[in-house]
Amino acid sequence: MISPDLTNQFLAIVDPARWLDKKEQLFCYAYDAFVEESMPEAVVFPETTEEVSQILALASAHQLPVTARGAGTSVCGAPIPARHGLVICFSQMDRIIEINTKDRYIIVEPGVVNADLQAALAPDRFFFPPDPGSMNMSTIGGNIAQNAGGPRCLKYGVTLDYILGLEVALASGKVITFGSKNIKDVTGYKLAALFCGSEGTLGLVTKAILKVVPVPETVKTIMATFKDLDDTATAVTDIIGSGILPAAMELMDQLTLNAIEDKAGLGLDREAAGTLLIEVDGMAEACDKQIRLILEKLHAHHAVHIQEAGTASDRERLWTARRSAYGVFAKLAPDIISEDVTVPVSRVPEMVRRIIQIADRHKLRVGILAHAGDGNMHPMIPADKSNAEEWERVMAVFDEIFRAAADLEGTLSGEHGIGLAKAKYLPLVMDPGTIDFMKTIKQAVDPDGILNPGKFV
Amino acid sequence: MISPDLTNQFLAIVDPARWLDKKEQLFCYAYDAFVEESMPEAVVFPETTEEVSQILALASAHQLPVTARGAGTSVCGAPIPARHGLVICFSQMDRIIEINTKDRYIIVEPGVVNADLQAALAPDRFFFPPDPGSMNMSTIGGNIAQNAGGPRCLKYGVTLDYILGLEVALASGKVITFGSKNIKDVTGYKLAALFCGSEGTLGLVTKAILKVVPVPETVKTIMATFKDLDDTATAVTDIIGSGILPAAMELMDQLTLNAIEDKAGLGLDREAAGTLLIEVDGMAEACDKQIRLILEKLHAHHAVHIQEAGTASDRERLWTARRSAYGVFAKLAPDIISEDVTVPVSRVPEMVRRIIQIADRHKLRVGILAHAGDGNMHPMIPADKSNAEEWERVMAVFDEIFRAAADLEGTLSGEHGIGLAKAKYLPLVMDPGTIDFMKTIKQAVDPDGILNPGKFV
Numbered sequence: 001m002i003s004p005d006l007t008n009q010f011l012a013i014v015d016p017a018r019w020l021d022k023k024e025q026l027f028c029y030a031y032d033a034f035v036e037e038s039m040p041e042a043v044v045f046p047e048t049t050e051e052v053s054q055i056l057a058l059a060s061a062h063q064l065p066v067t068a069r070g071a072g073t074s075v076c077g078a079p080i081p082a083r084h085g086l087v088i089c090f091s092q093m094d095r096i097i098e099i100n101t102k103d104r105y106i107i108v109e110p111g112v113v114n115a116d117l118q119a120a121l122a123p124d125r126f127f128f129p130p131d132p133g134s135m136n137m138s139t140i141g142g143n144i145a146q147n148a149g150g151p152r153c154l155k156y157g158v159t160l161d162y163i164l165g166l167e168v169a170l171a172s173g174k175v176i177t178f179g180s181k182n183i184k185d186v187t188g189y190k191l192a193a194l195f196c197g198s199e200g201t202l203g204l205v206t207k208a209i210l211k212v213v214p215v216p217e218t219v220k221t222i223m224a225t226f227k228d229l230d231d232t233a234t235a236v237t238d239i240i241g242s243g244i245l246p247a248a249m250e251l252m253d254q255l256t257l258n259a260i261e262d263k264a265g266l267g268l269d270r271e272a273a274g275t276l277l278i279e280v281d282g283m284a285e286a287c288d289k290q291i292r293l294i295l296e297k298l299h300a301h302h303a304v305h306i307q308e309a310g311t312a313s314d315r316e317r318l319w320t321a322r323r324s325a326y327g328v329f330a331k332l333a334p335d336i337i338s339e340d341v342t343v344p345v346s347r348v349p350e351m352v353r354r355i356i357q358i359a360d361r362h363k364l365r366v367g368i369l370a371h372a373g374d375g376n377m378h379p380m381i382p383a384d385k386s387n388a389e390e391w392e393r394v395m396a397v398f399d400e401i402f403r404a405a406a407d408l409e410g411t412l413s414g415e416h417g418i419g420l421a422k423a424k425y426l427p428l429v430m431d432p433g434t435i436d437f438m439k440t441i442k443q444a445v446d447p448d449g450i451l452n453p454g455k456f457v
Numbered sequence: 458m459i460s461p462d463l464t465n466q467f468l469a470i471v472d473p474a475r476w477l478d479k480k481e482q483l484f485c486y487a488y489d490a491f492v493e494e495s496m497p498e499a500v501v502f503p504e505t506t507e508e509v510s511q512i513l514a515l516a517s518a519h520q521l522p523v524t525a526r527g528a529g530t531s532v533c534g535a536p537i538p539a540r541h542g543l544v545i546c547f548s549q550m551d552r553i554i555e556i557n558t559k560d561r562y563i564i565v566e567p568g569v570v571n572a573d574l575q576a577a578l579a580p581d582r583f584f585f586p587p588d589p590g591s592m593n594m595s596t597i598g599g600n601i602a603q604n605a606g607g608p609r610c611l612k613y614g615v616t617l618d619y620i621l622g623l624e625v626a627l628a629s630g631k632v633i634t635f636g637s638k639n640i641k642d643v644t645g646y647k648l649a650a651l652f653c654g655s656e657g658t659l660g661l662v663t664k665a666i667l668k669v670v671p672v673p674e675t676v677k678t679i680m681a682t683f684k685d686l687d688d689t690a691t692a693v694t695d696i697i698g699s700g701i702l703p704a705a706m707e708l709m710d711q712l713t714l715n716a717i718e719d720k721a722g723l724g725l726d727r728e729a730a731g732t733l734l735i736e737v738d739g740m741a742e743a744c745d746k747q748i749r750l751i752l753e754k755l756h757a758h759h760a761v762h763i764q765e766a767g768t769a770s771d772r773e774r775l776w777t778a779r780r781s782a783y784g785v786f787a788k789l790a791p792d793i794i795s796e797d798v799t800v801p802v803s804r805v806p807e808m809v810r811r812i813i814q815i816a817d818r819h820k821l822r823v824g825i826l827a828h829a830g831d832g833n834m835h836p837m838i839p840a841d842k843s844n845a846e847e848w849e850r851v852m853a854v855f856d857e858i859f860r861a862a863a864d865l866e867g868t869l870s871g872e873h874g875i876g877l878a879k880a881k882y883l884p885l886v887m888d889p890g891t892i893d894f895m896k897t898i899k900q901a902v903d904p905d906g907i908l909n910p911g912k913f914v
Contacts, residue, residue: 103801104802153641181866184871185870187869192650197643240559241559243583283739285745290740342639342640344557414639414641429644431634433632434634440901
């Protein structure tokens with residue numbers, strides 16, 4: 001509980017304009033893009049590492065739960081303050097501190113929006129590869145906390161692969177820094193990796209040194225449609241298995257494609273059971289050759305219609321279709337759950353079949369959107385949470401989908417994280433000793449358990 | 458101390474043929490490729506995870522120091538049993554358990570030699586990118602413990618980037634597994650990264666799931682020589698800064714080149730102050746174009762002589778020169794220290810100048826070998842440890858080199874690790890709070906401190 005006296009102590013650290021504790025203000029910080037919610041008692045907007053440190057020290061002294069928040073775009077409930085307490089919102093710590101493309105790094109505060117970071121790098125023709133669906137809104141702090149992925153992570157890897165160094169405020173308020181501006185650095189434990197993906201349960205990132213890479217000379221994008229979803233999925237495994245590594249390889253099923261077409265009228269083929277959006281990048285000559293090889297594979301798997309983006313605006317149109325899928329789908333019903341199971345890529349066709357069978361059996365619509373080249377699948381179910389009977393079926397579907405993924409040697413999350421959504425499923429893919437080991441680490445680093453309590457650890 | 462009674466208990470776990478405790482046997486396990494040594498009391502060669510687990514549980518019960526060992530090729534003293542006790546040598550756990558290039562992974566035991574893993578992947582035209590200089594001898598377990606790099610890590614990243622999952626035996630003997638066969642997996646903390654690079658201080662890897670990648674269609678290799686070492690280094694920063702990312706970019710100075718030429722008679726240009734070995738890979742057309750762009754840069758920086766490897770055996774010859782440098786250099790004196798400082802790539806020219814100045818001032822020969830595209834530099838000093846006065850100067854040189862690297866925002870190690878060699882220099886690049894934090898982790902995971910005691914944490 002935050003008493004009036006404790007509030008005053010917080011207000012000695014930050015200006016009252018950066019402190020919210022009225023119920024109508026707090027509602028906005030009770031949820032993210034997942035379907036649950038839980039109210040904080042107050043929200044604070046620090047502007048400096050020093051303030052974050054002081055806030056944490058004070059919270060620690062009062063064993064007050066603290067949950068970090070960026071833009072709240074998480075789809076797994078990671079920034080939901082499950083045990084109430086204080087939300088630290090990083091939106092005011094959004095400075096880009098240094099851009100150094102010669103040495104291939106950028107230094108930012110956690111509240112910088114992913115797209116703003118990309119924009120800052122663009123004049124130098126560099127970019128930061130992780131491109132989560134939320135990139136126009138989500139912050140780098142959130143991307144790091146969740147180890148965010150995105151379409152082009154197929155070729156480029158995920159957020160963790162781009163962290164060179166971090167400054168982190170621990171639960172005690174102590175601030176530590178590790179890593180460096182060096183691309184290669186094996187000096188001491190790789191602590192960045194402990195915090196990246198820890199969903200705010202071990203410490204709060206207050207500054208990040210990120211690796212950046214040059215924009216490729218050329219990008220080529222094609223969209224292919226198939227009469228059969230199984231053909232679509234096997235085309236993916238065949239292309240990946242043959243050693244071609246596109247920058248992105250996105251799969252959409254018919255329901256998803258039609259939802260987009262209803263909304264956006266892009267002239268997409270409504271009859272297509274499966275659609276692939278494939279992008280290659282690199283030197284122009286290499287792109288041409290990759291596209292040639294990919295086209296051969298697509299034809300071999302009975303692609304019906306193949307469309308190449310001839311211009312930047314054509315390309316933009318294809319990606320708009322892909323990127324709008326979640327938003328369009330979310331409007332089909334009052335609520336939506338977008339899941340994130342991942343399987344080894346050779347299991348993608350089987351997993352697609354199982355997802356459809358499971359949803360059919362429970363008489364629910366499921367749209368499938370997948371970073372298919374990575375085996376990372378987002379089955380999306382629009383439904384109405386206030387309809388208890390329907391919602392129970394939604395839960396049953398995801399329960400079975402998680403079990404199917406585990407059965408195919410897959411895992412619970414490729415890029416969204418565990419958060420509130422999947423904590424209870426951890427034992428499906430992790431043995432009890434490993435879960436205990438995570439608790440050992442958590443206990444050592446945050447002995448009072450004030451950081452994002454009520455989550456997966 | 459390992460009493461006769463304790464020995465008998467170990468011999469109830471492993472066959473006596475896999476237990477060494479005679480002084481003449483133990484000598485071989487007292488050192489690695491660094492210059493110090495410390496005798497173990499016994500060496501055991503487990504064949505299974507179960508045996509490793511039982512050995513650790515017994516060692517734990519007797520608070521016996523345990524140091525893991527692969528092939529002993531470390532150049533930082535990581536596998537030297539500084540506090541004596543037991544060495545667990547993984548050379549008998551060398552099975553390749555599964556190769557699945559369709560899903561881009563391989564599962565191996567820790568004793569598999571890096572080159573054997575490469576050979577096993579070759580028929581599928583896949584490879585495992587980390588290629589430390591020791592790859593023909595060093596084991597995957599050691600590569601993971603040290604987060605090993607190598608020339609082609611410039612383009613492909615280091616060992617950590619290729620770990621999908623691990624099985625680890627903890628100090629208690631408890632075995633945990635984490636990660637999966639999935640390329641993308643954010644289920645729980647990224648524990649692989651905690652163990653990779655921890656130099657055997659947190660747990661012992663007993664099995665690894667590693668990501669593998671397709672062999673590129675084409676490889677092109679060129680060697681360029683320069684009259685001026687500064688031109689050599691600035692050519693590197695200019696090429697990297699322009700956005701070209703070769704697979705490897707190795708720099709050698711005149712002393713190193715002449716040492717190789719003395720030994721191998723490859724017809725290298727003895728007058729060259731600096732030499733670059735540059736390799737690009739990918740699709741043939743892209744390689745040609747990259748080479749063209751690189752040649753322009755090399756000419757702009759006054760390269761004197763450029764030699765392109767026309768055939769596989771030409772390429773082999775160029776790499777033989779590079780790969781033999783350490784061995785040849787090691788023969789110039791009874792002892793050698795090869796260091797591993799790293800600086801942001803734009804600082805490479807300055808760092809090269811400083812290394813030479815420092816060595817000159819102390820009247821010592823220094824050879825420079827660098828993964829220059831990464832800013833990762835290996836200054837090598839051949840000397841005689843039994844000559845106390847000379848050895849003092851060697852230590853003084855490295856002391857100044859570490860300080861120079863820190864001064865240029867570099868770090869102590871790019872790929873060799875800290876081990877015994879550099880523990881005392883950690884405070885140069887890491888604040889006391891971060892060192893304390895590593896100790897907190899160490900204490901939580903190995904409360905009795907039996908794993909590789911006497912090292913950097």
